[in-house]
Amino acid sequence: MTFEESVEDLSVDVASLGFDLAALIAQRKIVIDHVRVNRHEIEETGEYDLEGLFIRLDQAIKSIRAKRVVLDTIEALFAGFSNLGILRMELARLFRWLKDKGVTAVITGERGEGTLTRHGLEEYVSDAVIVLDHRIDDQVSTRRLRIAKYRGSSHGTNEYPFLIGQSGLSVLPITSLGLQHEAPLDRVSTGLSALDAMLGGQGFYRGSSIILSGGAGTGKSSLAAHFVDAACRRGERCVFFLFEESPSQYMRNMRSIGIDLEGWVKGGFLHFHAARPALLGLEQHLVAMHREIEEVRPAVVVVDPINDLMAVGNMTAVKATLLRLIDYLKTSQITALFSSLTAGDAHEQTTDLGISSLMDTWILLRAVEERGQRHRGLYVLKSRGMPHSNTVSRYTLSDHGVQLGRPSRPRTVKRTPR
Amino acid sequence: MTRAARKGPTQWNLRLYVAGQTPKGITAFANLKKLCEEHLGGNYSIEVIDLLKKPQLASGDQILAIPTLVRRLPSPMKKIIGDLSNTERVLVGLDLVRKR
Numbered sequence: 301m302t303f304e305e306s307v308e309d310l311s312v313d314v315a316s317l318g319f320d321l322a323a324l325i326a327q328r329k330i331v332i333d334h335v336r337v338n339r340h341e342i343e344e345t346g347e348y349d350l351e352g353l354f355i356r357l358d359q360a361i362k363s364i365r366a367k368r369v370v371l372d373t374i375e376a377l378f379a380g381f382s383n384l385g386i387l388r389m390e391l392a393r394l395f396r397w398l399k400d401k402g403v404t405a406v407i408t409g410e411r412g413e414g415t416l417t418r419h420g421l422e423e424y425v426s427d428a429v430i431v432l433d434h435r436i437d438d439q440v441s442t443r444r445l446r447i448a449k450y451r452g453s454s455h456g457t458n459e460y461p462f463l464i465g466q467s468g469l470s471v472l473p474i475t476s477l478g479l480q481h482e483a484p485l486d487r488v489s490t491g492l493s494a495l496d497a498m499l500g501g502q503g504f505y506r507g508s509s510i511i512l513s514g515g516a517g518t519g520k521s522s523l524a525a526h527f528v529d530a531a532c533r534r535g536e537r538c539v540f541f542l543f544e545e546s547p548s549q550y551m552r553n554m555r556s557i558g559i560d561l562e563g564w565v566k567g568g569f570l571h572f573h574a575a576r577p578a579l580l581g582l583e584q585h586l587v588a589m590h591r592e593i594e595e596v597r598p599a600v601v602v603v604d605p606i607n608d609l610m611a612v613g614n615m616t617a618v619k620a621t622l623l624r625l626i627d628y629l630k631t632s633q634i635t636a637l638f639s640s641l642t643a644g645d646a647h648e649q650t651t652d653l654g655i656s657s658l659m660d661t662w663i664l665l666r667a668v669e670e671r672g673q674r675h676r677g678l679y680v681l682k683s684r685g686m687p688h689s690n691t692v693s694r695y696t697l698s699d700h701g702v703q704l705g706r707p708s709r710p711r712t713v714k715r716t717p718r
Numbered sequence: 719m720t721r722a723a724r725k726g727p728t729q730w731n732l733r734l735y736v737a738g739q740t741p742k743g744i745t746a747f748a749n750l751k752k753l754c755e756e757h758l759g760g761n762y763s764i765e766v767i768d769l770l771k772k773p774q775l776a777s778g779d780q781i782l783a784i785p786t787l788v789r790r791l792p793s794p795m796k797k798i799i800g801d802l803s804n805t806e807r808v809l810v811g812l813d814l815v816r817k818r
Contacts, residue, residue, distance in 0.1 A: 336780050343811030346746075346800035351737040351784035352769060352776050359773040381783065381799075 301357060301369070303376030307332045317468050331360050337380030344382060350390040353377075354397060361403060369398060373408040378419060388421050395425040416448055427451045433459070442583050445471055461583040470587045483507070483685075488534075488600075488635055491526030494704035495663075498680050498689035504661055505685065506599075507633035509626050511606075511656060513640040514665030518676055519697050520639040521545075523665070524602050525554045525561060526702055527637055532564040536599035539571045539592055543608040547572035558700045571596045582621050585609060589625065593634070601629060605639040606655070619655060626658050660684045668692065678704060730754070730762035731791035737784045738770045742801045746785040749802035757814055789813075 302310055310332065311321040324330040333356055361369065374391065381387055398405040407426065412418035416429055423429050429449040435442060446459045462471040487502035496503040504510055512520045528538045542550055550572075551561045564570035573592045575585070593601060603609075609618060629636045638659070656662055661683040668677040677692040695704040734750060736743030747766060754762045769776050769784070779788050783799040789812055798811040 333777055335777075335782065337782065341795065341797050342783075343796070343798040343807060344800050345798060345807040345811070346803035347742050348783045348785060348800040349742070350782055352735065352781035352786065353783075355737060355769045355773045356776045356782075359776070377782075 301333045301335055301360065301371050303335050303337065303371070303373055305372075306334050317464065319468075328364050331364050331366070333357075333360050335376070337376050339380050339382075342380065348383075348386065350377075350386075350394070353390075354394070357398075358401075361401060367403055369403045369405040371405065371407045373410070374422070375410050375418065384419075388419070391421060392425050395422075399427075423449065463584050463587040470590070482633065484633055489530045490523075491528075491530035492523070492702060492704050494693065495523075495678070498678075498691075498693065499661070499683055500686035500688055502686075504635060504683075506635055507630055508635060508660035508684070509629065509658065510635070510637045510661040510663065511640055511659040512637060512663050512665065513642050513656075515642055515667060518665035518667060519695070519702060520641070520665060521550065521604055522554065522557055522559075522697055522702050523663075524604055524637055524639055525557075525559045528570060528600065528602055529559050529561065529564070531600040531635075532561075532567075532569040535569070537569055537571070537596055538564075538600040538602065539573060539596050539598045541589060541592075541601070541603045542572060542574040543576070543603075543605060545574070547574055556699070557697055557702070571598070582609060582618065586621050586625060590628065593629075593632070598634060601634050601636045603636070603638045605641050607641045619658075622655055623658055656682075666692075668694070728761060728792050730758050730789070731765075732762060733765045733767060733779070733788040733790055735767050735769055735776070735779070735781050735784060735786045735788070738768065740784075743785050745801040745803065746787070749805070749808070750787060753802070753805055753808060757809065787811075 305313065307321075307325075314321055321330070321332075325332065335353070335356070357369065360366065377387060377391075378384075395405075395407075407422065409422050410418045411431070412420060416423040416431060426449075428447065428451065431446045431448045433444045433446070435444065442461045443463065444459045445462045447455045447457070460471050462469055484506045486506050487504060488506050489503040490496050490499065512523055514520050524540075528540060531538050540547075545553070547565075551565070554561055561570055565572065571592065573589070575588065589603075606622070609621070626636065640655075662681040664679045664681050666677050666679065668675045675694050676696065678695050679692045680688045680690075682688075693704055695702055697703075732750070732754070734743075734747060736746070747764075750764060754764065767775055769781065775781075779786075779795075779797075781788075785799070785801060787798040787802060787808075789796040789798075796811055796813065798808055802808050
């Protein structure tokens with residue numbers, strides 16, 4: 301039962317959310333009664349009730365044997381009738397009546413000042429109250445949802461962001477509150493046998509989260525390409541989130557070091573998802589990533605780089621978001637590789653501290669200056685649950701990809717004895 | 719002077735929506751009947767619609783409140799809800815007297 305929008309308006313509006321209202325009406329899945337309340341054409345004199353509303357609802361429910369009822373929005377009733385005493389009584393009767401009918405009813409109302417609902421009545425007569433809210437923090441708007449009341453259930457009490465997208469509404473609560481995901485024992489190759497060797501000889505654990513951090517030009521994206529390439533060779537599907545480059549630019553660059561990813565894209569193994577971070581709020585990114593992962597059901601996910609996501613929100617929000625993403629990936633046993641650009645060489649550990657605790661394996665890429673030359677060095681800072689190398693291995697980017705070589709030794713300075 | 723008298727005999731077409739034989743509905747009908755006799759002479763017709771018997775008629779005139787009196791003719795359409803106990807307000811609602 302709609303009080304504000306006509307059937308035509310409603311059909312057009314929800315079409316953009318992926319609902320075909322006209323077809324649903326034709327299939328007799330839904331019946332819409334547009335109730336117009338116009339105070340100007342109504343004169344009130346003496347006692348009345350809203351039996352007409354009940355009769356109309358009853359008729360609509362009976363006509364298609366409805367199980368769900370939506371009233372959008374009862375504010376219109378308050379606007380249309382002036383006798384608040386009657387209205388309050390009739391609303392309380394309506395809620396009871398709907399319950400007796402055995403239908404699940406969603407009733408929308410406006411939020412009041414200091415109370416959950418404007419008239420302070422609806423929240424008491426209903427079984428569950430969901431509070432929707434729209435806020436703007438740091439120029440990014442986020443819609444949030446909270447279950448304020450749900451009789452007979454131990455509901456979550458937090459606010460959860462939600463998104464209205466092309467396929468309706470998406471909410472992402474923290475999925476596993478108890479950190480109870482399975483820890484797989486099998487390993488996946490990093491794509492480089494030398495790096496596998498540094499990680500106890502077998503590479504990453506499946507379903508683990510890996511962070512690759514390093515300064516500009518240290519080859520983070522190249523290592524990621526190796527990892528993805530190896531996964532595709534194993535016949536696994538990958539989702540690659542690019543936040544800085546377009547897929548074609550990335551593939552061109554990787555081709556220059558001898559990794560051809562285009563074939564995997566064509567073969568349906570590799571799915572790129574490129575977006576400007578500033579385009580959406582953090583939450584929207586998370587939802588978009590979720591959707592992509594749900595769709596492709598990959599074994600491997602790469603995010604290159606996560607810094608851009610961090611730029612979108614504040615550190616707490618980013619950490620919470622990443623936590624939820626990692627949580628989700630772990631529960632789905634998806635191996636995830638995140639690259640992270642560090643500003644300088646000196647602070648590479650501190651800058652990532654905020655999120656490194658969420659990661660199982662942390663690989664540092666750094667430039668090492670030696671005898672007037674700039675070498676690249678790779679170092680496994682941590683890797684949970686496996687013996688790993690403690691050496692800084694030198695590597696080069698060649699046209700056959702990343703060549704990981706012998707460990708670079710600290711230069712011994714010759715001193716002339718005095 | 720009432721408008722009806724000014725314009726000469728106009729045919730009044732009134733509809734009273736009720737839901738069963740409720741006290742409010744019966745009061746409303748009695749009040750309406752009395753009022754019409756006093757102010758409209760014989761130039762009126764009252765159609766009582768019981769929505770319990772004909773629920774499909776509720777949406778046509780956008781009926782929510784019961785009882786509702788609808789003035790179908792003369793146009794424009796007017797609605798008065800309640801048991802019509804306040805004659806003064808009913809007359810205003812029906813445009814029979816100007817609001818003072």
